[in-house]
Amino acid sequence: MGRHAPAVDRIWAPFRLPDSPELEGIDVYVGDRHVWSSPVSASYVENGERIWGFPIGMSLGLRGTGEMIVRRRPDGAEIGRYPVDCARGSSDELVLRTGRGADGIVNKWGNLAVPVQRDPEMQQRMLDHTSSLMEALKEFGLRPFLMAGMLLGAVRDGDLLPHEEDGDIGYVSSATTPADMMLESFRLERFLAERGFESLRHSGTHLQIDFVREGRHEANVDVFGGFYLDDWFIQPFQVRARIPREALEPTGRVVLRGVEFDSLADPEPWLEANYVTGWKVPDPAFRFVTAPESARRMLGWFGAFNGQREFWEIYYGYAEAGRGGPSAAAKRLARNRSGRPVIDLGCGTGDDAVFLAQQGRRVIAIDASKRATNTTRERTEGLDVEVIRMNLVERRQVLDFIVDAQIDEADILVHRVLESLPGEERDNALLIARHLAGSRGEVHVGIVDRPDEGFTGADPRTWWIERAEIENRARGMGFELYGWRASREGARNIATAVMTRRQA
Structure with missing residues (x-):
């Protein structure tokens, strides 16, 4: 097996093992700790090799340098070693840890957990x-x-x-x-x-x-x-x-x-x-x-209503707040100087909320992740920021927010959110814009608009959406979308645009 130098924002290469009739599944060990098991039904065969996708919980939690040992189920025979060189964290020894430093396992959903x-x-x-x-x-x-x-x-x-x-x-x-x-x-x-x-x-x-x-x-x-x-x-x-x-x-x-x-x-x-x-x-x-x-x-x-919520809870246990600074969409929004309140949908750990509040804007920061909203709340203490935990996948919560917000006109920030929502739930984010942007509010959108080489359905950070879909959904909600601009955030290509109410 090859050597990999993974990072928290990349997907690792899969486990590749010789296929055989005796192989009923695999058990994976980090040191002497059994951390993950997977049945043969969860794999596929390619060129004589049995292939298991690398679980996202493991890619987030590995720290240090060493080897993972792969054993055959059911007899426990060692059938492979997977070298890992991961510089994250302070441990030289290879470990699988949660964001709080506890020894973890990968559960049946592929997520990191602590038994x-x-x-x-x-x-x-x-x-x-x-x-x-x-x-x-x-x-x-x-x-x-x-x-x-x-x-x-x-x-x-x-x-x-x-x-x-x-x-x-x-x-x-x-x-x-x-x-x-x-x-x-x-x-x-x-x-x-x-x-x-x-x-x-x-x-x-x-x-x-x-x-x-x-x-x-x-x-x-x-x-x-x-x-x-x-x-x-x-x-x-x-x-x-x-x-x-x-x-x-x-x-x-x-x-x-x-x-x-x-x-x-x-x-x-x-x-x-x-x-x-x-x-x-x-x-x-x-x-x-x-x-x-x-x-x-x-x-x-x-x-x-779960969507990828559990993934984001785990991810925000590791994410470093403030590492990336404000997004291109937030910088573009700040230039309009309207003084309108800003609704930041999918605020994450609050980079954009902090930036916009420091520009003198009142911000309502919304995310489904408890860890993300807790971090945002801590970072924005003393600023004009209200933090709300809300799941955009659940239409009932979205409608409750629209009714309770009591906002006549707002600017909306939807950065790196639409592509990570499943299917029709993308309209829930735009529904907030439709009801709360008023006649003059702007909706600033930032999306990943092209495929990532490490795409996997298990990791919404690798998802993408075509510009045409955003344009069609915007028109369906009564908006015009204009001014696409390309930028980069880390390894991803980002496209930003502005939506305004279509005039009769």
């Missing part, structure tokens, strides 16, 4: 958080039960799974339609907010509750609602199966590390629906594969 097994106190607090949240759900009128990885570990192993990183709670709703299921979930979200829980919505039926300790994120507990449609039990994102209703009665009990939880009367049908028939045998390389017909139904009914 709670590394910290016994964290394990106990996560179990306590899960228990307290279940009590809140009961107060709301639901009958929650332990599910997903927590249920699997309790039933199969009598303990937490080795790489467990969050808690999981499910419930069976009395709703009989997808719309009623979603309405109940939104009522639950408001109920939890009133009781001090901080939630993040992944879909119409999936909430992630964040627990914070001493001002820092500590643990997540996911809440998944499910309902029966005829004889089918449907629980996004994975379960659509004919499970007897009596099996899902939360009348069972399981104990994890001394904490008792409500469980299912018969957990095996649910575990088989979620993890297929092999759930009784541990498989570190397990990946969810949702049946296409189930995925179509669930996505159409309940949506998916």
Whole structure:
């Protein structure tokens, strides 16, 4: 294998290994630590080699110099070494670390995570958080039960799974339609907010509750609602199966590390629906594969609001605020001297917000990443900057912001955002401009307008969008777009332009 000198803004070369019938997957080690597993189904064959794409969580977290060892599943035989020379950080030894310096692993989604097994106190607090949240759900009128990885570990192993990183709670709703299921979930979200829980919505039926300790994120507990449609039990994102209703009665009990939880009367049908028939045998390389017909139904009914949010949370754990300075789009906006407030969509760590506020502008800085907004808030203390955490993928949040903003006329900055939003969600950013720019406000757009040689669907930093698409979407929102200019930001080609309200 070749030597690579990666940087945080590049994608690494994939793992290339000789293909063989004995190869069922790979386990990757950094030093003596097992950090990632992947099944053979996640790879492809090219010129006699079995190829695995390099997980984005690993490319962000590697520090130092050394070799990663690749072992064959299932027999553990060493089949390759992957030299790494990565100058980031202070460690000479090769390590995989989070932005806060904790030893990390790559989870089943390809993201960097910290399993709670590394910290016994964290394990106990996560179990306590899960228990307290279940009590809140009961107060709301639901009958929650332990599910997903927590249920699997309790039933199969009598303990937490080795790489467990969050808690999981499910419930069976009395709703009989997808719309009623979603309405109940939104009522639950408001109920939890009133009781001090901080939630993040992944879909119409999936909430992630964040627990914070001493001002820092500590643990997540996911809440998944499910309902029966005829004889089918449907629980996004994975379960659509004919499970007897009596099996899902939360009348069972399981104990994890001394904490008792409500469980299912018969957990095996649910575990088989979620993890297929092999759930009784541990498989570190397990990946969810949702049946296409189930995925179509669930996505159409309940949506998916996560987008690339988890990627950005990890990325902003490493990103150095202020390293790049203001963007070309922000500099161009500052020249108009209008005095109008600026709405900075996708503010990141606040480089543009700081710059524009220092030019005397009032700024509303918006991002979906908690780490990004926290950093921006710290950097803009004492400046006329309001920081809002908002997910542009979720139309409901966008409409709430438009109604609550009480702005007649604003300039809008949308830099390196549109290409990183999925599909039609790009219109959500332009919808804010349509309603809040007024008759004279300017919308300053910055995009990557050509492919990157390291393009991968897992890393939105490598995505791009054609100028023609932006022009078409602008016209659809009642704007004219003019003045394309080319510039460079690091290794990327950036195109900036200005949108103004089309005159009748």
